[in-house]
Each structure stands twice: as structure tokens, then as C-alpha cells.
Amino acid sequence: MNIFAVLPAAGCGSRTGLKKNKILHPVGGIPILRRTVDAFYRHEAITKIVLAVNPAEKEEIRSMLAQYREKILFAEGGNTRTESVKNALERIAAQDPIPDYVLIHDAARPFVTKKILDDCIATVLSHGSAVCALPCTDTLVCAEFGMISRQYDRTTAYTLQTPQGFTFSDLLLAYRNISPEQNFTDDSGVYAKYIAPPFLFQGDPCNRKITFSEDFRMNEYRTGIGIDTHAFGSDKNYILLGGVKIPSERGLVAHSDGDVLVHAVMDALLSAAGLRDIGCYFPDTDPAYQDADSLALLEKVAALLSEKGYTVTNISAAIVAERPKLAPHIDAMKKNIAAALNLAADQIGISAGTNEKLGFLGRGEGITVTANALLRTIG
Ligand code: MG
Secondary structure: OOEEEEEEOOOOOHHHOOOOOHHHOEEOOEEHHHHHHHHHHHOOOEEEEEEEEOHHHHHHHHHHOHHHHHHEEEEEOOOOHHHHHHHHHHHHHOOOOOOOEEEEOOOOOOOOOHHHHHHHHHHHHHHOEEEEEEEOOOOOEEEEOOEEEEEOOHHHOEEEEEEEEEEHHHHHHHHHHOOOOOOOOOHHHHHHHHOOOOOEEEOOOOOOOOOOHHHHOOOOEEEEEEEEEEEEEEOOOEEEEOOEEEEOOOEEOOOOOOOHHHHHHHHHHHHHOOOOOHHHHOOOOOHHHOOOOHHHHHHHHHHHHHHOOEEEEEEEEEEEOOOOOOHHHHHHHHHHHHHHHOOOHHHEEEEEEOOOOOHHHHOOOEEEEEEEEEEEEOO
């Protein structure tokens, strides 16, 4: 069994408001086209991926997809989707041997899953056609002049996605019947007109098409961890944790204000964003950070995150200290950290415990904090 995939990739993406072909733009840091090609490349049943591309973009696409090259063939993109698919099918028809089946997929649906491809292949193998479809869950109406003119029965209504799979020779025949002025929005329409009513299989709402600019703001989540330890040893009679001054027999040794909680939180945030640690941004060899107010540095970290397009979902920190007693101060710490990051206090979780008298923490020689942060892309 030989299965090819066709990705019409020559669209101009006018609805996204972008100047360049939308599929060359990244979503969550990876170009849309590369995400889509990757899904097909990894599927063991798919032997070749035919990309119908605009000749002006071919070199850029070729280098973007260099790692997938042994499975890729190029065809010339047309002015319409129908033309692009037709060119790709003719390119395949010139191959020896020709494939048994072909799956056509919108290059702008980068979230296609292995399960969707498996289901498409299973359906096309048993029925000769396989159209990815979602039952309509919203009320479906027809409107004219801004008013509802007709209501559809949604129990028999579906929205169609891709992939759509067909016996290759049938789809080629159907496309060879199309006259130049005919345009179809997908391949199920071509197959239905010239071959037979195509079969449906259940799609997935996650397999959405990137159409408008807001679709680019994918919710990408990233976690980060930060750990910091400071030793007791200064002659201060307090420590600072989360910006709260807590009476203590001894202070913590530090170049800055020694706020070990805020330091761990900053490292967790920077790490989640893929940035270097606080030692890099605020070196303790720099006199500027002598007795530095760690909450002010936390505000700077917040600015770095927002520059990178991230917002904080939540922070969770665990303080390990034999003494002093921290429970009465936790709410004030949460409030300070939340304020520095422009968050609500319940987005910050802080627990405090002892080390059961074990090790350096148990002997009361210092305090360690471990913090986790979860970031998401703004949007
Ligand atoms: Mg530190």
C-alpha cells in the first residue's frame, strides 16, 4: 500500500492580514507549514508529501523543511486551491509507481494528530474516500440582508475539515474532469461531483485551520523551575522573604537583600521563558545590585517576560527552613509577589516546612526555596 499526502501551500493568507504567506509564520515558535509537514512525515504509512507551492517561496520552504527532504516532492502552486491540488495530482501521476491513495490536507491546519491520520487512512482503505468532518454543535442558519432567512436541521449538518483521503486514480479522474473556471473549496466537492458521495469520518476540533490573525495567538504553556539557598550568617536581626521583613536571630548572607524566595521565583520565571538565570541578568559582582530590592528585580523579570510575549499563569513555591516561623507571613509574601508581577494573590502559592532537623537545613544553617512557574503566551 502506497499513500501520498498533498498539501496545497501556495495560499496568500489575505484573511490573516499578513503580507507574507501565513503558513510561513510561526505558531508557538514553529512555522505552521513545518508543524503540518512534521505530522505527515512522522506517519509511517505516508511515503511522500507533495507540496504545491508558489515558485517565489519555493527556496524558503525548501530550506525550512530541509530535515524532511527525503519524503518531499514539490509541485507548482496555482491561483486557486483547486488549481494547486490539480497540479500536485498531475505531478504524482508522473511518478512510478503511482500511489494507491492520496490524502489532501490544508497546510494551514498544523494541529492534525496521528489519530486523525490513522482514522482517515482506515476509512479510505475500506471505502475509497474519507472526509474529516465535525458534527455541527451550534445552531446553523442561513441569513440574508443581516436577517435569518432559514434555519437548518443541525442533526444532519457537519463542517468539513481536512485531511480528505481518496483512491488516487479516482481523485485524479475527478480533477481531470474539472473545467478551468470551476473552483471548489475542498476535494470532497470535486469527488462528490464526478465520482460518488464521499464517506465521512469523525474529526477533532483541535484540528483547526489558521485563518485569522487571532488564530496565531496559540496558548502555548511553559513551565520553569528555580532553586535558591542562602546561609544564615549576617548580623541582621531579620530576614526578607517575599519582601516581608521577618524577625530572626540572624540574617541571611547575601550581596542583594537576600530574599531567597523572590530569587527562586525569578529563576523559575526566567527558566520557563527559556532565558538565562538571575546571576546573568543581575550579577552579584555588580555593585549596582548591592543590597538590591529583590521585588524591584522581580518587576524587571516581569518586563522581560512580557517582551517575550509571555504572561504568568501561576507560581508555586516551597520554602524549607527550621526557623523562624513563617506561617503568619505567607499571605503578605503572596501579596507582594503578586503585586510585582501584576497578578492576583491566588495565582501565587507558597508553602513552608522544615527539613525535620536533617542536613544543613535541619541544623538551621540556611534556607532553601524551590519555585515552579507556569507561563502562557499572551492572547
Ligand atoms: Mg539568591
